[in-house]
Amino acid sequence: MSERRGGEKTLEEVKKKVMERVEEVLPSDVVVTDVDFEGPEVVLYTNSPHSFVKDDSDLVTRLAKALRKRVKIRPNPAALSPAKEAKKVILKIIPEEAGVSERDLLFLDTGEVVIFSKKPGLVIGKRGKNVHRISRDTGWVPRIYRQPPIPSKTVNTTRRLILSDDSRRKFLRNVSARIFCGRTRSRGTESRWARVSALGGFQEVGRSSLFLHTEESRVLLDCGVNVAANGTDAYPHFNVPEFRMDDLDAIVITHAHLDHCGFLPYFYRHKVIESRVPVYCTPPTRDLMYLLLTDYIKVLEKRGQEPPYTEKDVKKVIKRTITIDYREPTDITPDMSITFYNAGHILGSASVHVFLQDKGHNFVYTGDINPTPSRLLEGADNRFKRVDSMVVEATYGDSRHGSRRKEENRFRKIVRDTLKKGGKVLIPSFAVGRAQEVMLVLEDMHRKDELEGPVYLDGMIYEATAIHTAYPEYLNRRLQHRILHEDDDPFTSEVFEPVEGSDHRQAIMEDDEPAVILSTSGMLEGGPILEYLRELSDDPKNTLIFVGYQAEGTLGRQIQEGAKEVPLPTPTGKTETLRIELRVETVSGFSGHGDKIELTKYVRSIRPSPPSKVFTNHGEPRACKYFSNHLRRTVRKVFSMAPENLECFRLT
Amino acid sequence: MSERRGGEKTLEEVKKKVMERVEEVLPSDVVVTDVDFEGPEVVLYTNSPHSFVKDDSDLVTRLAKALRKRVKIRPNPAALSPAKEAKKVILKIIPEEAGVSERDLLFLDTGEVVIFSKKPGLVIGKRGKNVHRISRDTGWVPRIYRQPPIPSKTVNTTRRLILSDDSRRKFLRNVSARIFCGRTRSRGTESRWARVSALGGFQEVGRSSLFLHTEESRVLLDCGVNVAANGTDAYPHFNVPEFRMDDLDAIVITHAHLDHCGFLPYFYRHKVIESRVPVYCTPPTRDLMYLLLTDYIKVLEKRGQEPPYTEKDVKKVIKRTITIDYREPTDITPDMSITFYNAGHILGSASVHVFLQDKGHNFVYTGDINPTPSRLLEGADNRFKRVDSMVVEATYGDSRHGSRRKEENRFRKIVRDTLKKGGKVLIPSFAVGRAQEVMLVLEDMHRKDELEGPVYLDGMIYEATAIHTAYPEYLNRRLQHRILHEDDDPFTSEVFEPVEGSDHRQAIMEDDEPAVILSTSGMLEGGPILEYLRELSDDPKNTLIFVGYQAEGTLGRQIQEGAKEVPLPTPTGKTETLRIELRVETVSGFSGHGDKIELTKYVRSIRPSPPSKVFTNHGEPRACKYFSNHLRRTVRKVFSMAPENLECFRLT
């Protein structure tokens, strides 16, 4: 990385070229005073940012096309009105109903003004007219941050971490240099091949990690842990010789589940990574990641295991995150550009499309996908620019779910019946995804007067839900419409009540009222769910509903399989025997993964046409192999296989 | 490599341990005064080397077993008689018929005396009695070098290069340190996996190279070029990130063909390789490699292409060679040991058995193999200690040879008929392998009075044959017996006559006598064969016999396919049109590769039992895939596949 080779230029040299190109494209009345770079983006400084920020202006789009890069407009610092004056002007322009006060404005030294608001739509104005006026009248470029209706500590923390990070600018320049300054490894020639090393999550679930590399680029796709495994078996195989930290260009995270990002902070302990390797993910993934990673540290500590990193390292990850929305192509190295597509799995989950420039090859790594729309999310997007090769998850590659609609109806009936008898419904769930799906059903029942009692949310579920309310654009379109245009966010329904601590929890358990309790953990491996279970398991009026997969060896699995006496760990570290008298049910319709039929349909319906090479991962060996064979038999002209961990396969 | 990690020790520390173990094993009357290391060997210094060198003594074997290493005995320098005295004693002990004079003795500062002789058997004496006496009476340990009956410049050069290399001792110590001083990469833990990166020669013929690596070790198996390709397509994919020159532990070469060793000298341009990476191969492979590599440089220069290395680099390769005979297990890293087995393909060709200690896994890379015995060589050895996984060549994995015996008879008839008519037989051939097979048939015809004329050897064929005469132990057992015990080396037959230069060649062509001419190159791509062809092609009395594969696009292929007018490059760089009037025949029985039936039989008959995983290489895509599928169908419980170049597959 130190020597300059064939194609390498300095950022100054690149600047000059960009400036020339910009001047060719711009109309004569718009002046760009300077060019700079910020991570994968080209930043154009101008005296008249307002001439770029009209919603109907296609100038930014035209520039982006001409430069083949993402473009961001910034005001020439000389043209800024003083913050104090600007503040007044801005508050006058924004309508009062947007609820923006003085302390919701944050003036950055980039010439941007961050506006926090619960009603971003009102701040922006029709066709962007408010934003345009702010920019024209103050010189400052507004950036609007949605304040979620349910306040989220996580969202506040991640925003603060990034906004207050002094080293971020230098970091982003390092990233720009790698992307813009030309080839460093392939000596000015093209990459003749692209390969993927299967470092984890192949023929298994857990520790997903793909190392995608060309002659020029080294990129990690996902970086998970297997929370059920011990020692180094819990982590991907990072000791293969092709992977070296000081060679890494970027890390891309598909979604926030620990089996996809749980090892990430470990890398950020190392200066060589922290100083120049960005994490690309969607904005919701960044926030959910923070929540789940800090929680993982606590869980390990409780178990008496030493976490491989600290909360400080998690914060470093957040500071090094560059978020990208769905369908925004972004160059991440001199020969690779990525685009995220909705994966339908959890909030912000993405399939990554990688365009390998030199070979004109299009590779997609699905991450975890659900091709079927749910109450919470749209189904996985299958319309790409083009797909040549693909890694497809196969969690349920050899099995079938029940009908999602029928299963939901069965769920509703179980809940109704239990509450009617005066019982309590206990639903163990992961904090992210499944819980919100169930909440939407419960809210629907509540609205239709089918729910006789409140829904208590315990563990991390409430905070995870708060994060959902910060990103309505990432939700199912109908739900989005309800939230944004009907001002009716189901997550804020009065039926939901967060559990405020152990006294509150005790009171809920001792109360005789019928109620639904949603609590972590999802497999009864810890968390408040165990306290509820101890209290409620002896009453046949109550019902325990499993809504997610119960892994081999977990307490959840034992109870699901009908055990009547099970060992229960107590808070003091002992184990007592618990008699299971309550009703136990399993509802399979809330899965965040496609089953074999859904996945096959997804692959066959890929637009513009199915890939010619498919590799399966993220499933037991049986599932990965079955699904790979199934595809070969049912999709025309497809080559497919199920690689093992530690294999390295070719894309081009 | 610089830091010391978990298992690492200094050579001094290892010495001590070895000394302790040696003293446990040795009888009390034999004293070892010092221990040292030389490459993969443990060197024991003693005052009485003669107590180790009896042919019937198993002391060395016992020590090797106890130490699990190769063991070599050296005299304590203090116990040596002066070279001048020793010389007299030695010449008195060796019988006169051995033809050893004063200048055939070379006293090395290792305490060894090299004895050059055309009759090594006579030097050694019955049951080693002469060697024993020399050692007892002078203290010097004899090493006997066979002087081939046909003097070989190559053999002389390689021996001189190694004997006169001042840096070799230091180099061997570096190698020893890597092998004996413990783990450097896996930090004292075991290697949990072993992988092979297919760097070249997969689904193709040419540029064979396998990169075998575990968590501890990095070893290259073969390092070939594709002589028919251009630019970097001619070389293996050494720019994959898992392969780094400064990480390499050893290079193993199966045989001397350029598609297996042609890129090797390139590495030895680099200090980091030259100072510590040994080339392991059999003794004949070392010598043939020198011949073919220096010739390759000349061929490239003639073509106006820049060779990737110079003759100096080839010499560096030879200096870094550590030769191993068949069936001599040798540790090459802390977790790998290799054993060569006869591959039946050309002189000295080997299949490499690799024992991966940590996993107890046995891997075999066949290299190029001929499972069927020929006049020249034994068939490929299939009796291993154990085989779990295998890379098998598939040059003819999808086709059948004609019967070798029938084809030979047809060849004999064509030759007889042509000579009888007063014509000349022109046989284009590679210098190594095919040429000697044909020579053995011609010599047999000559002995049986079926050959009316001399056999002229042109190009490198005579020199390559000379190398064969230096290694009778590597030849077919019957041939060996004839040479060693009947004093009847067919290669020295008076029927063979080397062509001494262009005048001689001109004379041969103009002479009317019937004759056989064996000349390079094998596909009419250059070499003296073209001169013969220009002169002889217009006479239908003459015959051109192809005995080897003619690649697509070569002049040989055009003529073989029946072209009557072909373009012929002249020595002045122009092209003239050549009319083909002579008879053209193809004889397929001399192949150095097994066909699909022979290869399948070979795999099925592997002793003690066939491998459970087979990967195919060294063939067109069709051949590799066909053979892989064929094995799956016909060998019980075998997993088989045909990897592509740049894939990396797991062994364990």
Ligand SMILES: [Zn+2]
């Ligand atoms: Zn997931």
Ligand SMILES: [Zn+2]
């Ligand atoms: Zn997952």
Ligand SMILES: [Zn+2]
């Ligand atoms: Zn003796």
Ligand SMILES: [Zn+2]
């Ligand atoms: Zn060969």
Ligand SMILES: [Zn+2]
């Ligand atoms: Zn070969």
